Amino acid sequence: MNKLEIRPARPEDMQEVLELIRELAIFEREPHAVELTGEDLLRDGFGQMPRFKCFVAVANGRVKGMALCYPRYSTWKGLVIHLEDLIVTEAARGQGLGSALLTAVIRYAKEEGARRVSWEVLDWNDPAIDFYEGRGARVLRDWDVVQLDARGIETYLERYENI
Amino acid sequence: MNKLEIRPARPEDMQEVLELIRELAIFEREPHAVELTGEDLLRDGFGQMPRFKCFVAVANGRVKGMALCYPRYSTWKGLVIHLEDLIVTEAARGQGLGSALLTAVIRYAKEEGARRVSWEVLDWNDPAIDFYEGRGARVLRDWDVVQLDARGIETYLERYENI
Numbered sequence: 001m002n003k004l005e006i007r008p009a010r011p012e013d014m015q016e017v018l019e020l021i022r023e024l025a026i027f028e029r030e031p032h033a034v035e036l037t038g039e040d041l042l043r044d045g046f047g048q049m050p051r052f053k054c055f056v057a058v059a060n061g062r063v064k065g066m067a068l069c070y071p072r073y074s075t076w077k078g079l080v081i082h083l084e085d086l087i088v089t090e091a092a093r094g095q096g097l098g099s100a101l102l103t104a105v106i107r108y109a110k111e112e113g114a115r116r117v118s119w120e121v122l123d124w125n126d127p128a129i130d131f132y133e134g135r136g137a138r139v140l141r142d143w144d145v146v147q148l149d150a151r152g153i154e155t156y157l158e159r160y161e162n163i
Numbered sequence: 164m165n166k167l168e169i170r171p172a173r174p175e176d177m178q179e180v181l182e183l184i185r186e187l188a189i190f191e192r193e194p195h196a197v198e199l200t201g202e203d204l205l206r207d208g209f210g211q212m213p214r215f216k217c218f219v220a221v222a223n224g225r226v227k228g229m230a231l232c233y234p235r236y237s238t239w240k241g242l243v244i245h246l247e248d249l250i251v252t253e254a255a256r257g258q259g260l261g262s263a264l265l266t267a268v269i270r271y272a273k274e275e276g277a278r279r280v281s282w283e284v285l286d287w288n289d290p291a292i293d294f295y296e297g298r299g300a301r302v303l304r305d306w307d308v309v310q311l312d313a314r315g316i317e318t319y320l321e322r323y324e325n326i
Binding site for chain 2: 021025030033034036040044051052068070072073074075076077078082084085099103106107109110114115116117118119120121122123124129135136138139140141142143145146147148149150152154156157159160161
């Protein structure tokens, strides 16, 4: 692979970014979980109120990897940049694209004045955990993620809104 | 306690909100971890680019509890509202303030068109986990939170930025 470039995503990259999102969902055996469309990504990433920042790894004119992040807010530290997804297409792994994309996000966090970069990892993914810890990150093993989905939001409000 | 009110926080509430943040940090034996100041909360919550939305529970003219949330972005679902902190001052617990604040955040998420509400919980906090699951939330037990702090950002970039 020649001429690898890491750069901020452009609107015209978003269809290929969506293909990477779908590739990962298929690998995780949840292909139908991706409700997001290319139009959603265009509107949410490049509209009046951008909801995320995306970086892409491009080689031979094709998007081979992407990192998508956005601001969070810590009540202890202030601005945090959260890395939501970092995906490298299967055929392009092992060539440093993931590492280069991670570096792009951390550089962006510094430029934004963030006091922390955060992301999530599967707790059985020891190679990933070793990699992150080797690069100075801390894995908080005693915190779990809680999610109330769209249907759960409706049910919750029906039951508890007027209590 | 009479006349409990749940409402969006105003700039003049932020000093009391900061006191709640500090109360929780002291309880967690990390009093020095709170680097945030009242000025930071004012600027970040009520400036040109608000970084969070805060709700307060007010009784007898005093802020007794707060919930602080902000948007995140799922590459599967789109807009997510993340509840970063929900704090009720120790003397006012057991009176439904926490539940009322949670409901305010979930109503806000619906108004914003969010497809998910997320938060984090300590994995040994069974009463909290039971409460959340009883209200329809899902606890993802196999994901860990990873954090690279401000010093880690500097060290990372010194080492890896030019590789």
